[in-house]
Amino acid sequence: MVRLVAIGLAMSASGDATGQTIDGATPVDDAALIARGDYLAKAADCAGCHTAPKGGAPFAGGLGMASPFGTIVSSNITPDPQYGIGAYRYEDFARTLREGVARGGKHLYPAMPYPSYSKIADDDMRALYAYFLHGVQPVHTQPPATKLPFPFNQRWVLAFWNLAFAPNGVYEPRSDRDAQWNRGAYLVQGLGHCGACHTPRGPAFEERAYTESSDAYLIGGVNDHWFAPNLTADSGSGLGRVPAEHIASFLKNGHGGGLVTFGSMVQVVEDSTQYMSDDDLTAIARYLKSLPAQRPSGAYEPASLRARQGVEALRTGAVQRPGAGIFLSFCAKCHQADGMGKPLKYPRLAGNPAVLAADPTSLIRLLVEGGQSPQTTSGPPREKMPAFDKKLTSEEMAQVLTFVRGTWGNSAAPVTAHQVIALRDGIHK
Numbered sequence: 001m002v003r004l005v006a007i008g009l010a011m012s013a014s015g016d017a018t019g020q021t022i023d024g025a026t027p028v029d030d031a032a033l034i035a036r037g038d039y040l041a042k043a044a045d046c047a048g049c050h051t052a053p054k055g056g057a058p059f060a061g062g063l064g065m066a067s068p069f070g071t072i073v074s075s076n077i078t079p080d081p082q083y084g085i086g087a088y089r090y091e092d093f094a095r096t097l098r099e100g101v102a103r104g105g106k107h108l109y110p111a112m113p114y115p116s117y118s119k120i121a122d123d124d125m126r127a128l129y130a131y132f133l134h135g136v137q138p139v140h141t142q143p144p145a146t147k148l149p150f151p152f153n154q155r156w157v158l159a160f161w162n163l164a165f166a167p168n169g170v171y172e173p174r175s176d177r178d179a180q181w182n183r184g185a186y187l188v189q190g191l192g193h194c195g196a197c198h199t200p201r202g203p204a205f206e207e208r209a210y211t212e213s214s215d216a217y218l219i220g221g222v223n224d225h226w227f228a229p230n231l232t233a234d235s236g237s238g239l240g241r242v243p244a245e246h247i248a249s250f251l252k253n254g255h256g257g258g259l260v261t262f263g264s265m266v267q268v269v270e271d272s273t274q275y276m277s278d279d280d281l282t283a284i285a286r287y288l289k290s291l292p293a294q295r296p297s298g299a300y301e302p303a304s305l306r307a308r309q310g311v312e313a314l315r316t317g318a319v320q321r322p323g324a325g326i327f328l329s330f331c332a333k334c335h336q337a338d339g340m341g342k343p344l345k346y347p348r349l350a351g352n353p354a355v356l357a358a359d360p361t362s363l364i365r366l367l368v369e370g371g372q373s374p375q376t377t378s379g380p381p382r383e384k385m386p387a388f389d390k391k392l393t394s395e396e397m398a399q400v401l402t403f404v405r406g407t408w409g410n411s412a413a414p415v416t417a418h419q420v421i422a423l424r425d426g427i428h429k
């Protein structure tokens with residue numbers, strides 16, 4: 001069964017928890033319930049989407065999220081009675097999270113990950129409700145309205161979308177698996193909504209799978225011009241070569257076995273997974289490691305003759321391959337000529353599954369825009385990767401990425417200048 005999470009009360013902002021009842025039901029230990037809700041809200045990353053960038057008040061909404069239909073603005077979910085969810089009863093709250101139908105019957109766009117939250121167990125849902133109504137500061141502001149073009153502004157259509165695509169029913173533990181595995185599955189499929197980015201979407205923006213029973217689950221997907229990689233056991237671009245401890249530490253502080261979080265995963269680590277208990281992170285890693293390899297792509301063979309010749313040529317400077325010169329001039333000072341990076345600072349590129357990804361979208365975007373590693377309470381300081389949009393042409397970016405994907409034993413499809421140009425058009429850079 002799904003284990004209850006009890007974390008130190010010390011961590012929680014328990015607000016006005018003084019013996020009042022949470023939902024008109026029997027009195028409960030409100031402070032403990034609110035603290036658990038706080039933990040679950042972090043595991044679900046509610047703040048990540050419901051807080052405006054650049055210092056917006058927590059949970060007051062106003063973040064614009066790109067979707068194929070246009071920009072969808074997140075709601076104020078503080079307990080303000082007018083602009084927030086202060087008037088929500090428990091039933092309204094649970095229905096919003098599980099079915100995507102807000103109080104008053106408004107159908108929400110699936111930019112709010114209710115298809116995943118439908119899995120949330122009742123006692124966790126009550127803890128979340130207690131936290132949002134009694135542990136969060138009310139903020140009396142209204143986020144800008146979502147304005148989508150016809151026909152996407154017709155919210156009633158979403159009722160049919162839900163019938164066609166949205167799963168329902170809380171998480172049902174699998175009896176052929178143990179408690180730890182089920183805990184991991186519950187967190188990944190439900191609160192963590194990892195599939196919202198890591199599962200490919202179909203033509204109606206639906207995730208093509210919501211559980212491991214489908215072989216499309218977590219095989220990689222593009223959202224907002226970031227490719228979230230394959231999390232199944234593929235030994236090239238998946239997690240096949242990444243031990244469970246490295247996955248858990250990657251989620252805890254953004255660094256695991258030489259991999260460093262980048263792109264839209266940085267915020268996931270900073271807002272959400274860094275706060276999860278070691279037990280929960282281990283359960284997640286264990287669940288991910290149980291997913292059989294799907295959609296194999298790329299390979300890492302450091303002992304091959306070609307790999308050894310390539311490394312030797314880099315060492316002696318006798319390199320002819322396009323991209324090698326660019327790498328040595330612009331990249332090697334951080335990522336090192338042998339592609340091994342520097343532990344807890346710069347990621348290794350040799351054997352890095354994200355570098356071998358079937359879809360190079362994230363690599364191109366990182367090169368164009370630059371990025372910074374996450375800042376967490378338990379991890380090393382932030383490091384920057386510079387932006388190369390002013391330093392390299394699209395052709396040169398394609399060459400250096402192709403080089404990185406084909407050296408040190410890495411083997412993944414080349415990146416073309418056309419792919420770089422198309423992505424730069426998409427992000428206007």
Ligand code: HEC
Nearest residue numbers: 044045046049072073074075077096102108109111112113
């Ligand atoms: C991936 C982004 C994302 C995450 C994570 C997310 N939300 Fe949302 N949520 C949204 C968006 C966007 C909307 C507005 C959708 C719309 O207007 O159709 C929304 C709407 C809502 C609403 C409806 C409020 C109203 O009356 O308009 C509630 C309640 C809500 N979210 C609660 C939560 C809670 C609680 C969590 C965490 C358990 C959460 N959300 C996590 C994106 C997100």
Ligand code: HEC
Nearest residue numbers: 192194197226227228229260261262263264265268353354
């Ligand atoms: C907002 C989108 C988003 C969400 C939600 C998300 N991820 Fe990611 N994830 C990414 C992107 C983009 C990358 C690629 C960049 C990187 O490797 O850090 C990534 C990378 C990863 C990696 C490293 C993969 C590799 O091959 O190096 C792991 C492991 C991972 N995510 C696990 C998770 C888990 C577990 C969850 C749910 C708790 C999750 N992610 C939720 C976007 C997301």
Ligand code: HEC
Nearest residue numbers: 259260261262263330331334346347371372373383384385
């Ligand atoms: C000043 C040091 C520095 C330089 C120079 C640099 N990088 Fe990076 N690189 C980083 C850091 C730090 C990250 C992690 C970025 C993040 O988390 O957003 C990174 C991440 C990456 C990644 C993603 C791998 C992962 O797992 O995080 C790739 C691919 C990459 N760099 C390629 C390059 C290429 C190609 C060049 C040269 C054109 C280059 N870098 C130059 C510091 C550097």
